Amino acid sequence: MTITSLDDAAWDSPWRRRPVGEKVALSLGLVATALCTPAWPGTLFVSVAAAVAILAFARIRARVLWQAMCAPLVFLALGGVSVLVSVGTAQDPTAVWWHAGILSVGPVSARQAANLVAHGLAGTLALMILALTTPMVDLLTWMRRFRVPDSLLEIANLTYRLIFVLLDTVATAHEASRCRLGDAPIGRLNGFRRRWENTAALMGSVGIRAWSRANRLNDGLVNRGFEDSLLTLPVRRAGSWRFKAVTLLVIAGSWAACWPVAGRLWR
Amino acid sequence: MLARRRKVVEMSEDPLLGTEALCATHPGRPIVLQDVSVDMRRGVRVAILGANGSGKTTLLRCLSGSLKPVSGCVRRLGAELRHDRRALREHRRAVQLVLQDPDDQLFSADVTQDVSFGPMNMGLPVDEVRDRVDRALTLLGADHLAERATHQLSYGERKRVAVAGAVAMMPDLLLLDEPTAGLDPAGVVQMMAALDRLREAGTTVAMATHDVDLALEWADEALVVVDHRVVQGPVDELLADADLIGRAHLELPWPLALARRLELPGRPRNLDEVVGLLGGRRPEVAG
Amino acid sequence: MLARRRKVVEMSEDPLLGTEALCATHPGRPIVLQDVSVDMRRGVRVAILGANGSGKTTLLRCLSGSLKPVSGCVRRLGAELRHDRRALREHRRAVQLVLQDPDDQLFSADVTQDVSFGPMNMGLPVDEVRDRVDRALTLLGADHLAERATHQLSYGERKRVAVAGAVAMMPDLLLLDEPTAGLDPAGVVQMMAALDRLREAGTTVAMATHDVDLALEWADEALVVVDHRVVQGPVDELLADADLIGRAHLELPWPLALARRLELPGRPRNLDEVVGLLGGRRPEVAG
Amino acid sequence: MHIAEGILSPTECAVWYAAAAPFVIHGARQVVRQVKEHPENRLLLATAGAFTFVLSAIKLPSVSGSSSHPTGTGVGAVLFKPPVMAFLGMIVLIFQALLLAHGGISTLGANTFSMAIAGPWVGYAFYRLTKKLGGPDALAIFLCMVFADFSTYCVTSFQLAIAFPDPHSGILGAAGKFLGIFAVTQIPLALAEGVLGILLFRFLARVAGPQLRSLGVLSGGADGPADASMKETAGV
Ligand SMILES: Nc1ncnc2c1ncn2[C@@H]1O[C@H](COP(=O)(O)OP(=O)(O)OP(=O)(O)O)[C@@H](O)[C@H]1O
């Protein structure tokens, strides 16, 4: 995955033109469901609903979703293992399935680990609905209605734009450095010391360029009449009652279905 | 004195924008422009030429009001430009500057939003803004880009969107800093065609450029920045002046160079005129 | 099959660098270059031409080893380039790429330090590095800049320092991405003179450019990137091919355009050749 | 190290949001004020945010070949002061959650607390302390970077431990486990960033000495508030 593949997917997604509120409701509604319902079967419903929404309705390619999930999966695996293996002497050695020295795996820790992975997986999938269909800027523009101060949103907006400008700079500067052996200097330990210095030089020069870029962008905006706010046209979007109804149904359904299986509605 | 007087009289005819004894520099630098008096008249295409670092961009920034001169002044329609917020706001509705690097002025994530920035700042109603955005994009031949993400555009596309952002403010005068730099030859032709459409729609255009062939072909007048001063005159005259172009780090455009080498009469500006001058003898050549 | 064979034989004569059935793209993008087989021979000046976004830079990046092809390969002196650290290090001593924007590759506070960046990474002794820096700066006509701070240089000066940084590595082949973009006309002439000196010193030079007049005048061969493929051939032949330049978003260079309009025989490459072709008739004109 | 979406219980999410809120609101207030006084600071703050994000695209050199990325909260704390970093850090965390799937929205409070509040404040405290004791710039910056990373790592481990206490040894035991597991990557990273910080500031001192001095980062200059000095550098 490259640093922009989620964003690229979001810009190209067929759900791009949906009202942001609808997508936020669906995505965060499912996140909340994953958080609050019992891990079994709540997280399963959420995972399935999210995956179906992303792959079937928002038509995101499975590869993109898989790439997006890689990093969180590593974290969940690490977290899962550390929770699964508990340390310390158990009061009742028969209550654990396996032990070696002070390490043991028992039903309690196993349940915890399963909970962690299930909740994490469902939550991340649910969040990906938003990430893969809504470019950051749409979200930020949408947040205007919550009376978040304009200047804060504008900073976030500019951050978004500058991220791409800077990524280009980093990529080209990095390449220029590699061309002159900046990443593979000759010397002890593969030129370890010089490599560090070269990395610092790269970061520093990108930082300085970023700084001057900011000043030039400011000049450019002043030219275009920038005084104290960055107003632009609001985007027109058509809401859909069907989408809202389905959202409500899916969330309420996942919740309700936990009752017969788990016997409770809270985790 | 007399020459100066004549200038003032001439300006009062229709001086869209001009400078008077303008000196300008950047903080902590020696003087960049000294005692510059130039003017841009409605409908006259102006090319600004000069060496790297001579001060073309500096001149444009003074004209657009974003750089305050050290002394002298900028005049729009005869009135001196003050550098307070009100006056500048007025000025920027009439005079728009497009910077060389489109990334220096595209700040918004999508194209329509970005182009709408200027008109929104003017406080226009939303429908009028939408209309202007559409028209600007159409003029630049960029309407198919309206829904795209800025950062996904190619360089040439970003450049056109940047110009559209200025055009949407419907200025009387559009100042462009190297609008064709980095464009492929077909892109240059398209950009020039867009500028022609603009001119037909009533906008006067001036541009800084390093391309002397293009300047000779397109412009009516040239401003040559050399040794901190600016020489103004008909483009073919200035570009035929060997002494001036030497001092200004320019080169003779090819039609003039060819005319000189062949000792042709007149100053052809483009291929057609060269062919016209050589024309009489074509049958011979073909034979 | 036969054509392929012939190619291999030809390459074995002196293929400094080449590609074989190379396909390349950027992560998450559709294919940029498809099935590209080109070669660059010692001493042959190559111009790379094409529309914005056609893939000129992408091709240069593949050739320099910094972009790994999707399939196919890059060959230096007949041997396939592997993309491991050792092989790349070897490759980069022989092939140097200078990017378009000099600010992307100036890392140090002063010019000498910056030019020494590459040689120091090669682990050369300090005296040798000093010597190379001096020679590189002299070749580029920039020795007077040695002591200056990088951020105080003008654009044209920064560009020359950036090239010097690559030259100091003494590559066999120097790849330049738009080395004349943004330079004033005199700066272009100087840059081209520096490239000539480099060539005399034994370095083969290839450059991507949008300036068809310059390409016609300077280059021996052209690589035209069009529709994801690359056409290789003598520069005057390719640039006279109306169909090709139409598809590649190029324009006819003026000497060829003039020759065509006047139905002159041959393909003049520059002013002198045009004058030569027209020469017989000069007295008439003067008369 | 970001806590993934969904794994904290609703109560913990709420608690961490509440813990982070005062810092973020304080930072946001400062930002709003700065921007009102100097509209151009918008661009500089956005650049700082973007730069912090983009740092994750730069790989740190390593002997082994495994890759890690600098987090840069220490640099931010020194250049922009911790309150501003609390706000910028949160923005960057939102971007990371939605652009890179690192972290999440329900865990945003927890992540903000560890990365954008604890890290910068602790790092900055070490930085000020070293300077006050007359330590050299290089040491101050090294300690700032190392402890910014280190405290982030500790806080995250405790946040996870509270969420998943060990059945036998309780929260402390769980904290030990998480600290142990993450130590493999986080301790070398912290030290690496410390070294990188020194090199970075040495580079900047050569290339942009006057600006840094006016920001009060290097010794021998005025120690002005961030907004005033940002204006100064903007003019250079
Ligand atoms: N922001 C700035 N701060 C300080 N000096 C500057 C700044 N911008 C330009 N200069 C200096 O002012 C002089 C004129 O620069 P300017 O950019 O106007 O030249 P130019 O004619 O546009 O050159 P180019 O053809 O390279 O674009 C140069 O010496 C340059 O170094």
Ligand SMILES: Nc1ncnc2c1ncn2[C@@H]1O[C@H](COP(=O)(O)OP(=O)(O)OP(=O)(O)O)[C@@H](O)[C@H]1O
């Ligand atoms: N880093 C990148 N990531 C993704 N796509 C890229 C990247 N660089 C280039 N591209 C895409 O690859 C294609 C070829 O780009 P390239 O830069 O090679 O074109 P070019 O011929 O050099 O154009 P120009 O004349 O504008 O320099 C373009 O469509 C561009 O959008």
Ligand SMILES: [Mg+2]
């Ligand atoms: Mg300029």
Ligand SMILES: [Mg+2]
């Ligand atoms: Mg290119």
